[in-house]
Amino acid sequence: MTAAPHTENRVSPAVQCVRIDLAQQTYDILIGSNQLGDDASWKNLPRAGTAVIVSNDTVAPLYLAQLTQRLQPHYARVESVILPDGEAHKTWDSLNQIFDHLLASACDRKTVLFALGGGVIGDMTGFAAAVYMRGVPFVQVPTTLLAQVDSSVGGKTAINHPLGKNMIGAFYQPERVIADLDSLDTLPQRELSAGLAEVIKYGPIADADFLQWIEDNLDALLSRDKAALAYAVKRCCEIKAWVVGQDEREQGLRAILNFGHTFGHAIETGMGYGAWLHGEAVGCGMVMACDLSVRLGLMPPDFLPRMRRLIERAGLPVIGPKLGTDRYLELMRVDKKAESGEIRFVLIEALGRAVVRSAPDALVAEVIGSHCA
Numbered sequence: 333m334t335a336a337p338h339t340e341n342r343v344s345p346a347v348q349c350v351r352i353d354l355a356q357q358t359y360d361i362l363i364g365s366n367q368l369g370d371d372a373s374w375k376n377l378p379r380a381g382t383a384v385i386v387s388n389d390t391v392a393p394l395y396l397a398q399l400t401q402r403l404q405p406h407y408a409r410v411e412s413v414i415l416p417d418g419e420a421h422k423t424w425d426s427l428n429q430i431f432d433h434l435l436a437s438a439c440d441r442k443t444v445l446f447a448l449g450g451g452v453i454g455d456m457t458g459f460a461a462a463v464y465m466r467g468v469p470f471v472q473v474p475t476t477l478l479a480q481v482d483s484s485v486g487g488k489t490a491i492n493h494p495l496g497k498n499m500i501g502a503f504y505q506p507e508r509v510i511a512d513l514d515s516l517d518t519l520p521q522r523e524l525s526a527g528l529a530e531v532i533k534y535g536p537i538a539d540a541d542f543l544q545w546i547e548d549n550l551d552a553l554l555s556r557d558k559a560a561l562a563y564a565v566k567r568c569c570e571i572k573a574w575v576v577g578q579d580e581r582e583q584g585l586r587a588i589l590n591f592g593h594t595f596g597h598a599i600e601t602g603m604g605y606g607a608w609l610h611g612e613a614v615g616c617g618m619v620m621a622c623d624l625s626v627r628l629g630l631m632p633p634d635f636l637p638r639m640r641r642l643i644e645r646a647g648l649p650v651i652g653p654k655l656g657t658d659r660y661l662e663l664m665r666v667d668k669k670a671e672s673g674e675i676r677f678v679l680i681e682a683l684g685r686a687v688v689r690s691a692p693d694a695l696v697a698e699v700i701g702s703h704c705a
């Protein structure tokens with residue numbers, strides 16, 4: 333596996349561009365400050381009479397007016413659907429609220445949806461766009477660190493099912509991703525930490541130098557230094573674009589982006605959606621996946637304390653909830669990577685290189701026993 337290339341594209345001095353190249357489609361991820369206050373990144377979007385902004389009741393009061401202003405020169409009608417906030421609302425009910433609005437205001441199949449918010453809004457808006465009239469264009473405007481480094485890119489869209497995370501969804505790519513780094517100014521610190529879990533993920537799976545960079549720059553990231561955030565968002569998007577460009581529909585390589593998620597999704601579903609933030613569950617899940625990598629002899633023993641320390645420094649939990657070993661195993665057997673009931677984990681086999689494989693239940697049980705209070 334060769335490393336994801338570093339790119340040097342700039343739209344303007346303030347805006348960096350990472351391009352994602354897929355078989356059917358190419359699109360840009362624009363990363364920079366003041367994107368919601370400036371027209372530059374909003375030109376040449378899909379033409380239509382109507383734009384519909386999907387957001388939630390936390391983000392809309394902060395950024396809906398600015399986004400509406402950006403879109404008004406380009407669309408005759410700019411409307412909005414404001415959903416209740418939270419992972420617990422990543423459901424059919426919320427999706428139906430989007431469809432109700434689109435149909436009640438006679439939105440045609442050219443209507444462009446804009447996802448203004450974090451990963452929950454992005455995943456639901458993308459799914460709505462995938463199925464409304466069998467597909468309308470959509471644009472991601474991610475406002476959390478997690479959404480800027482991960483969920484807005486790559487076209488995984490979904491809602492949750494009570495029995496499993498993101499179980500109902502579609503692969504459906506956005507037309508563009510516009511990540512305004514300034515929107516991170518209003519993000520609660522707990523959410524910033526949750527985003528750092530996905531940032532950290534990219535190091536061990538794909539780029540050992542980036543892991544070292546995160547270790548060296550974590551304090552700057554935690555204090556929201558703009559240059560550090562800009563580099564982190566860009567590097568994560570480069571790596572994700574490089575992975576998804578080779579395997580859009582997760583037939584193989586793309587599964588490495590699920591590092592920490594096999595345990596993490598079990599925590600989210602087992603605890604009830606929203607009790608643990610996605611990034612928190614992934615952070616803790618990465619500790620468990622690192623331990624499993626060590627126990628299987630793939631990585632040396634000092635890898636586990638190194639990763640646990642970094643995840644802890646990022647403000648993330650490193651001790652999982654006591655769901656019980658059987659419950660963990662039951663939840664992980666319905667993970668999307670499982671095959672014929674056999675759980676498959678993303679494990680690290682060298683710094684910057686991941687592998688997807690199964691492990692004996694007894695060993696997985698030891699890992700759960702060691703890391704869950």
Ligand SMILES: NC(=O)c1ccc[n+]([C@@H]2O[C@H](COP(=O)([O-])OP(=O)(O)OC[C@H]3O[C@@H](n4cnc5c(N)ncnc54)[C@H](O)[C@@H]3O)[C@@H](O)[C@H]2O)c1
Binds near residue numbers: 422455482
């Ligand atoms: N599609 C993918 O590839 C992918 C990747 C990673 C995660 N996800 C999904 O993303 C979701 C997690 O996303 P998230 O961490 O962004 O959570 P989120 O969407 O719930 O947002 C976190 C919180 O921050 C608030 N918020 C958002 N932007 C804000 C801002 N600028 N200022 C103040 N508050 C703001 C939100 O209202 C919410 O309360 C999960 O459902 C996860 O499954 C999807």
Ligand SMILES: O=C(O)C(=O)C[C@@H](O)[C@H](O)[C@H](O)COP(=O)(O)O
Binds near residue numbers: 530586587590668
């Ligand atoms: O883009 C991907 O591929 C990922 O796995 C990114 C993950 O961070 C993300 O949480 C994703 O939604 C998980 O996918 P799932 O297929 O396990 O639901």
Ligand SMILES: [Zn+2]
Binds near residue numbers: 482530593610614
């Ligand atoms: Zn994730």
